[in-house]
Amino acid sequence: MNRTLIVARLQFVAWCSVVGWPWGILMLSFLINVALFSTIGDSEDFEPRTGGLVSIYIVMFIASINAITQDFPFALGLGVSRRSFYLGNVLNYAGQAISYAAVLYLLAVIEEATDGWGVNLLFFGLPFLVVDNPVLRFLSFALPFLLLGFVGIAIALVFKRWGVNGMLTLSTTALAGLGGLVVLANWRGWWSVIGGWLADQPGWALLVGWPALLTLPLAGISYLIIRRATP
Amino acid sequence: MSAVIAVTDLTKRYRGVTALDGISFSLAENRIHGLLGRNGAGKTTLMQILTGQHFATSGQVSVFGQHPYENEQVLARMSFIKESQTYPTNLRVTHVLRAARLVYPSWNEEFAQRLVEVFQLPRGRNVRKLSRGMLSALGIVVGLASRAPLTFFDEPYLGLDAVARQHFYDHLLADYTEHPRTIVLSTHLIDEVSDLIEHVLLLDRGRLLLDVEAEALRGQVVTVSGPVAAVQEFARTGTELHRASLGGTTRLTVRGDFGPAAQDRARALGLVLEASSLQDIVVRLSTATDSSTPTPAGVTSEETIR
Numbered sequence: 001m002n003r004t005l006i007v008a009r010l011q012f013v014a015w016c017s018v019v020g021w022p023w024g025i026l027m028l029s030f031l032i033n034v035a036l037f038s039t040i041g042d043s044e045d046f047e048p049r050t051g052g053l054v055s056i057y058i059v060m061f062i063a064s065i066n067a068i069t070q071d072f073p074f075a076l077g078l079g080v081s082r083r084s085f086y087l088g089n090v091l092n093y094a095g096q097a098i099s100y101a102a103v104l105y106l107l108a109v110i111e112e113a114t115d116g117w118g119v120n121l122l123f124f125g126l127p128f129l130v131v132d133n134p135v136l137r138f139l140s141f142a143l144p145f146l147l148l149g150f151v152g153i154a155i156a157l158v159f160k161r162w163g164v165n166g167m168l169t170l171s172t173t174a175l176a177g178l179g180g181l182v183v184l185a186n187w188r189g190w191w192s193v194i195g196g197w198l199a200d201q202p203g204w205a206l207l208v209g210w211p212a213l214l215t216l217p218l219a220g221i222s223y224l225i226i227r228r229a230t231p
Numbered sequence: 232m233s234a235v236i237a238v239t240d241l242t243k244r245y246r247g248v249t250a251l252d253g254i255s256f257s258l259a260e261n262r263i264h265g266l267l268g269r270n271g272a273g274k275t276t277l278m279q280i281l282t283g284q285h286f287a288t289s290g291q292v293s294v295f296g297q298h299p300y301e302n303e304q305v306l307a308r309m310s311f312i313k314e315s316q317t318y319p320t321n322l323r324v325t326h327v328l329r330a331a332r333l334v335y336p337s338w339n340e341e342f343a344q345r346l347v348e349v350f351q352l353p354r355g356r357n358v359r360k361l362s363r364g365m366l367s368a369l370g371i372v373v374g375l376a377s378r379a380p381l382t383f384f385d386e387p388y389l390g391l392d393a394v395a396r397q398h399f400y401d402h403l404l405a406d407y408t409e410h411p412r413t414i415v416l417s418t419h420l421i422d423e424v425s426d427l428i429e430h431v432l433l434l435d436r437g438r439l440l441l442d443v444e445a446e447a448l449r450g451q452v453v454t455v456s457g458p459v460a461a462v463q464e465f466a467r468t469g470t471e472l473h474r475a476s477l478g479g480t481t482r483l484t485v486r487g488d489f490g491p492a493a494q495d496r497a498r499a500l501g502l503v504l505e506a507s508s509l510q511d512i513v514v515r516l517s518t519a520t521d522s523s524t525p526t527p528a529g530v531t532s533e534e535t536i537r
Binding site for chain 1: 274279283284301303309310311313317318319320322329330378379408
């Protein structure tokens with residue numbers, strides 16, 4: 001446990017860049033949006049929507065890939081076990097997901113209270129997928145962080161352990177699998193059923209439930225892969 | 232003296248390549264061991280397996296009496312500084328030192344800061360922007376200041392100038408004397424470290440050619456020159472490693488159990504006797520098994536037997 005905590009702290013030795021990149025890019029995107037929409041669109045019913053919130057998730061996804069390609073060889077070089085590295089990483093992600101989700105939630109609440117920062121801007125809130133329950137709403141900010149983090153870790157680990165051939169196999173399999181499903185759906189005329197099913201899913205299911213269901217097996221598989229990975 | 236490392240019949244095979252071929256040895260505690268051998272001899276592979284970073288194909292490895300793989304108690308007592316170590320690109324020199332301070336239980340911050348001054352490392356510089364020599368120096372600082380009971384240095388000084396290398400030897404020896412620990416030093420610069428090394432392991436194409444005390448080895452291999460017959464007489468009991476003949480005289484490098492009396496014996500036979508340097512010994516032993524070495528006229532090489 002002690003070594004796990006050390007790994008989590010290890011990844012924060014350069015905390016300025018760890019915290020700075022995701023929030024810096026998000027804030028920049030936000031400020032540009034506020035500036036942009038305060039100079040245009042005076043009409044009352046104009047409610048600008050942006051996808052700017054996605055930037056922080058993308059940065060975290062990239063950071064999770066870097067954790068395996070860069071932090072993993074460094075930590076093992078310092079004599080950290082694979083198990084400790086993995087658990088420290090999980091702790092690190094959970095901590096970031098919880099604290100970042102809390103801040104995003106708070107900003108979303110402020111956004112509502114200030115009528116979209118005075119310009120009707122919907123930046124931190126989601127235009128669809130409404131989640132009313134406060135706990136679920138908090139989790140709907142947090143779970144996508146975890147999902148993307150573990151997707152990044154799993155992909156990077158496939159590369160770390162099986163190299164370029166592993167990546168090619170993985171992407172070929174994914175392409176064949178998804179392509180096959182699309183062909184199948186076209187052939188059987190399933191698209192309306194799929195669309196209806198998606199539309200029927202409540203917001204929390206798409207933002208919390210399904211991400212959680214995907215994150216758990218990814219976390220398990222990643223642990224099995226990292227145990228035999230070499231730096 | 233107890234053994235820190237015990238290796239039995241260790242083999243490592245990559246696709247079609249045998250990096251380590253059934254080697255066995257043990258390393259005593261609180262000594263400086265030299266791990267020598269040519270490029271591709273298997274030195275790095277051996278250290279990667281000993282530190283639990285890579286996996287053996289077969290054989291047993293025991294470090295501090297346990298297997299190192301995923302063994303926190305063993306790993307926390309080891310430090311492995313390798314030439315190929317990479318660092319996360321967002322880290323500066325101070326960050327790397329802070330990380331090392333977090334991880335190594337015996338880390339000495341004051342010593343680390345002193346070494347940073349000695350090697351003139353720019354604390355605020357990003358690791359990506361360090362020169363090859365500075366990266367090596369950073370590894371050396373981490374390795375020395377970790378004061379790990381078992382420290383591996385794998386070619387630690389690529390790109391370092393002679394002055395910096397001397398600093399490394401001096402600080403290694405001084406700190407080792409004050410805080411005894413087990414050090415495994417792998418290097419090509421054999422002459423430079425020959426005074427430092429107490430025990431020699433020589434690897435050649437995955438096999439162990441030497442596992443011997445440095446002191447004992449120094450007397451074991453000699454070069455004797457003089458008339459052919461007299462040289463032959465002197466070297467009767469030894470194993471010939473290298474021979475160069477010119478006319479009636481021969482210069483022979485030979486390995487055997489030559490005691491202090493050898494000097495007198497050589498003089499009585501009218502021969503010149505020189506002790507071989509560690510570097511000569513390593514070169515002779517490594518080339519003696521290398522059939523691809525061209526043999527000049529009048530020079531014969533013979534297979535060595537351990």
